[in-house]
Amino acid sequence: MVRDGRPQDTWWNYSFTPVRGEDGTVVGVFNQGHETTERILRDRNREAEALRQRRLFEQAPGFITVLEGPDHVFEFVNHAYRRLFGDREFLGRSVRDVFPELAGQGFYEWLDRVYATGERFVAERTPIELDYPGAPRNTRYLDFIYEPVRDDGGRVTGIFCEGFDVTAAHVAEQALREQGRALETLNRIASSTVVEQDLERIVQLVTDAGVELTGASFGAFFYNVIDASGESYMLYSLSGVSHEEFARFPMPRNTQVFAPTFNGEAVLRSGDIRRDPRYGKNAPHNGMPEGHLPVTSYLAVPVASREDGVIGGLFFGHEEADRFTEEHETVILGLAAQAAIAIDNSRLIRRVREANETLEKRVAERSEELTQAHEALRQAQKMEAVGQLTGGIAHDFNNLLAGISGSLEVVERRIAQGRTDGIERFLQGAQTSAQRAAALTQRLLAFSRRQTLDPKPTDVNRLVFGMEDLISRTVGPQIKVEVVGAGGLWMAKVDPVQLESALLNLAINARDAMPQGGRLTIETANKWLDDRAARERDLPPGQYLSICVTDTGSGIAPDIADRIFDPFFTTKPIGQGTGLGLSMIHGFVRQSGGQVRVYSELEQGTTMCLYLPRYSGDVLADDDAPDTRIAESGAGETVLVVDDETTVRMLIVEILAEAGYRALEADDGPSALKILTSQTRIDLLITDVGLPGGMNGRQVADAARSHRPELKVLFVTGYAENAAVGNGLLPAGMEVITKPFVMADLAAKISDMIDR
Structure with missing residues (x-):
């Protein structure tokens, strides 16, 4: 009908009734109509809204279900719900029928209470044990809400449930807490054993710490004292049980x-020692002597001295099976190393004391005794350095872990509550802490020369002038910064990011030496080193360029000048520095083929000079530099990702999916080679360098190239196994990126390699 000047669809109910004359014949028709347009449109809108709501529920990231009636019958479940709880028959069945394994876990009772009272139920980090076909019972952790559904009269007719699977976050948080506790315990033991000279006390401290770190029922330290038969050992300390428990049994x-x-051959970890063939298949009483403490899980680690071989062993037991993990094995290995150092130190100090007491009677042996005293002092200094390291790094890492776990916990709680406002700053806080942790790890790798370097032709003048503003802001307004660049400065082949970090560290050290202000000068120059000059700097003769950072500060005392590059050496209090800054710079420069030299006078200032080899090859102009922009999407190319870390592999696959690439996955070298030797199309191989299964990433790449000579390879490494990846000298088509990496950088690297 035409209404308001335009045609519109309308709906009607019609009634046609015949009108008859006096003789009974139909002489007309009576037509009666009632318009139903408004009702029809309202019903259609309601149906459309219901359909849209259902689609939204289906696409929700969390799991959603709607239960009907007092028996809680499934009326609706979304895809996320099916993914979490398995492919079961849901619709039209009650919760008790679908999930019989929930009996006794509280879920039935919570649903009944919500339906009876009409009150919402909210749960956080609630464990749920589920049965999956063909798999053992699985424990998950959920955040969820039970919301009553009411009819127009306010009567409860069902329950709406929405929630999230937070198992991964829960496990990660527990792991962070365990790591934090382990660091605190190791730091405490290191600090205690540094000053402890009583050998019995040292061994008892270590044994007690092992029980604490592993959760063992008991722990023991047996001395490696062998009799004539070669089968007798001496029990030295126990933890968790009394000596009487072992008194009636012979030694191992x-x-x-x-x-x-x-014998110091290996760590032995068994989930059930009673059934372990190494213990003896026919041992009586199910593998344990009568009256022995119940032992099922078993962990044993040798304690080896650098001088005296295997001192003994740390042994731990638990009555339940499979209680000791790889993480426990790793931390006990670290504890055993601390024990060995502490025992060596105690023995050396005791020998020195005995030597001093009989010095007058042993004049002829004076030289040897002095050597022992020097060794004892060296060991004590090493223990002091370990104490500083653990104090500084434990302090820094605990702060960083607190920032990460705390921020993620706030984000998870807000998401579970449906609040997303303001979570960006908590995500940024977690990311910043993670980046700071990565930077601390890089410092540790740098002084040990195990970091991955990305050397490239570098205009050092341009780099230094580009840092002038950053350095000025870092040192503050009281210090005047001056940069003097040499004309015609040669190019250097160096990792520019690490060089920037080294210069910034030197500037910070200079700032700390000038608390009242002063002048900081950064100067570059070309250097020809002849045989004599090269020997003085411990370098081969040749062409170098130097970068000298000079301050007008307090200078370096002569008694510590020879120690400033030692790992962990610092003049700052514990917790305010790890002593890795200068050792990191020294390690980076030496790894780059250069040298560091220091010139200092008390109250006059210090000059730190970095010598870097000249680069004489071709250099790309800025206009010819490769395009590193991230492509919006791939063209369906196939990328094989090989990494034994599930989380890292998941993140790389996610980046590939977002960029439009097809991803294949493998968790070790042999399974990757099965794919690489097949007919499957592979456009790029991304592999971790350190892999389980007997093959590292470089070996996988080399084997793959024997079948696919043109295969492009991107190595990913956490600490740069330089020998495995050629110490920076990789064949064409192979590149390397270091963990942790920015996801955008990884995407750009992948796009660049595939496009080329």
């Missing part, structure tokens, strides 16, 4: 289960 014998520990 040199059997297959004890020999690897006392």
Whole structure:
């Protein structure tokens, strides 16, 4: 009908009734109509809204279900719900029918209470044990809400449930807490054993710490004292039980289960020692002597001295199976190393004391005794350095872990509550802490020369002048910064990011030496080193360029000048520095083929000079530099990702999916080679360098290239196994990126390699 000047669809109910004359014939028709347009449109809108709501529920990131009636019958479940709880028959069945394994876990009762009272129920980090076909019972952790559904009269007719699977976050948080506790315990033991000279006390401290770190029922330290038969050891300390528990049993014998520990051959970890063939298949009483403490899980680690071989072993037991993990094994190995150092130190100090007491009677042996005293002092200094390291790094890492876990916990709680406002700053806080942790790890790698360098032709003048503003802001207004660049400065082949970090560290050290202000000068120059000059700088003769950072500060005292590049050496209090700054600079420069030299006078100032080899090859102009922009999407190319870390592999696959690439996955070298030797199309191989399965990433790449000579390879490494990746000298088509990396940088690297 035409209404308001335009045609519109309308709906009607019509009634046609015949009108008859006096003789009964139809003489007309009576037509009666009622318009139903408004009702029809309203019903259609309601149906459309219901359909849209259902689609939104289906696409929701969290799991959603609608339950009907007092029996809680499934009326609707979204895809996320099916993914989490498995492919079960849901619709039209009650919760008790679909999830019989929930009996006794509280979920039935919570649903009944919500339906009866009409009150909302909210749960956070709630464990739920689920049965999956063909798999053992699985424990998940959920955040969820039970919301009553009411009819127009306010009566409860069902329950709306929405929630999230937070298992990964829960496990990660528990792991962070365990790592924090382990660091605190190791730091405490390191600090205690540094000053402790009583050997019995040292061994008891270590044994107690092992029980604490592993959750073992008991722990023991057995000395490696062997009698004539070669099968007798001495119990030295116990933790968790009394000595009487072991008094009626003989000492361990040199059997297959004890020999690897006392011979220093391997760590022995067993989920059920009673059924372990190394213990003895026919042992009585299910593998344990009558009256022995119940032992099922078993962990044994050798304690080896650098001088005296295997001192003994740390042994831990638990009555339940599979209680000790790889993480426990790793931390006990670290504890055993601390124990060995502390025992060596105690023995050396004791020998020095005995030597001093009989010095007048042993004049002829004076030289040897002085050597022992020097060794004892060196060991004590090493223990002091370890104490500083653990104090500084534990302090820094605990702060960083607190920032990460705390921020993520706030974000998770807000998302579970449906609040997303303001979470960006918590995400930024977690990311900043993670980046600071990565920077601290890079410092550790730098002084040990195990970091991955990305050397490239670098205009050092341009780099230094580009940092002038950053350095000025860093040192503050009280210090005047001056940059003097040499004309015609040669190019250097160096990692520019690490060079920037080294210069910034030197500037910060200079700032700390000038608390009242002063002048900081950065000067570049070309250097020809002849044989004599090269020997003085411990370098081969040749062409170098130097970068000298000079301050007008307090200078370096002569008694510490020879120690400033030692790892962990610092004049700052514990917790305010790890002593890795200058050792990191020294390690980076030496790894780059250069040298660091220091010139200092008390109250006059200090000059730190970095010598870097000249680069004489071709250099790309800025206009010819490769385009590193991230492509908006790939063209369906196939990328094989090989990494034994599930989380890292998941992140790389996610980046590939967002960029439009097809991803294949493998968790070790042999399974990757099965794919690489097949007919499957592979456009790029991304592989971790350190892999399980007997093959590292470089070996996988080389084997793959024997089948696919033109295969492009991107190596990913966490600490730069330089020998495995050619110490920076990779064949064409192979590149490397270091963990942790920015996702955008990884995407750009992938796009660049595939496009080329």
